[in-house]
Amino acid sequence: MASPTEENYLKALFNLKDEEGKVSISELSSTLEVSMPTANSMVKNLLKKGLIIYEKYKPIELTEEGKKMAALVIRKHRLTEMYLAEKMGFGWEEVHDIAEQIEHINSPIFFERMDKLLNHPKIDPHGSPIPNAQGIIADLKHKPLNEHKPGDAVKLAALAHSSTEFLDFLNSRNLKLGTEINVISVEPFDGSMVVSYNDRKSEGLSAKVCERLLVEFL
Amino acid sequence: MASPTEENYLKALFNLKDEEGKVSISELSSTLEVSMPTANSMVKNLLKKGLIIYEKYKPIELTEEGKKMAALVIRKHRLTEMYLAEKMGFGWEEVHDIAEQIEHINSPIFFERMDKLLNHPKIDPHGSPIPNAQGIIADLKHKPLNEHKPGDAVKLAALAHSSTEFLDFLNSRNLKLGTEINVISVEPFDGSMVVSYNDRKSEGLSAKVCERLLVEFL
């Protein structure tokens, strides 16, 4: 069994991995808010446990076993988020901090029950895919809104990086998963967009927002 | 804030306290399954934090602040047990182990929400009172079944010490909270009783079982 700390490192490694699946010590140390020596010594520990591939001064990579364990922690996190939102009435901006703690509960029956009560959900309240019980995670290949052009009609499917501030912003604009969005225009200078959705005929969205809105065609 | 370990010590002190509210180091060390030196050093730590009254070689007593903190941990535990049973369909024999972990979650809104969704329950699935948000715990003065005499008609209201084995036993006999029990006879030799309830006309219960069944008059 992995300790809560180890689970957090695995999760960070899984979430941070770039195209080749490699992560640096400094990325780890900053996302987990620990010093580099701390991250360095945990990396040695995970190496000893066979959960990562690592050589001095080289980037870190999860082994198959490490990937599976990480996916299962992410599964616990996302199932919990969905449960909190669907069954307990929490807003999508509230669920992360609670799930961050509950994900370390060691009780297979508890998470299985959540999964069953939720009817085996495929995504969490932010649209991120929930890995299955075997640690397999679907690749929902959504595109960010900013890659679309005027005239495109799309549906908000998920969020890239869902901080509380971003979620509060979306709440204030009444943007939810499933909202149908029509691209009206794109400003070439700064990448901002004007869109319409629901009864909002002309809503301006900054490029930063558009990059984080993951959409799919209707 | 108290660490999970500290919360466990407070809970143990609260649950173990005898008539005068005093607990020994050895009781603490055996209930928490740690060595005596470990319990001893944690006692010093709780003393430093003002949560207990303690002098070398004397029994341990909770301060008012310590009692309140302990009651609030017990509140989190029992609310969780009730939530697991009522909202997630777990049996009363399954809830303890999960609640033992969830009780350490630090999220007032999470437990408040449970409380609200459950309509401010007064007892947990084993009939134990749930302390209120101020740490005040009701004294439900139930009497154990073995203090009753033939002819008494009572209702199962709570359990004293609810181990999984005991709960499995009660399940096997179809005994639930609220079950109306009629005392038919008491065996003077060993304190066992013959009772009737539901469609069971003559069920024998050992003294050990009767001591743990807390009942109230109809």
Add this chain to the structure above:
DNA sequence: GTATTTAGTTAGATTGATATAACAAATGTT
């Protein structure tokens, strides 16, 4: 292609929770 900057490592210390071994105080027994 040296020099500077950034990233990573090693050494050593700290803190909380735990243990064993050895000893001391309190309690119980005749």
Add this chain to the structure above:
DNA sequence: AACATTTGTTATATCAATCTAACTAAATAC
């Protein structure tokens, strides 16, 4: 009262997770 037993304490060590300080390797910049 003397002895034995139980209970509690001290000293010391370990382990996981953390840190700072000092150093080294790699990357970047002129």
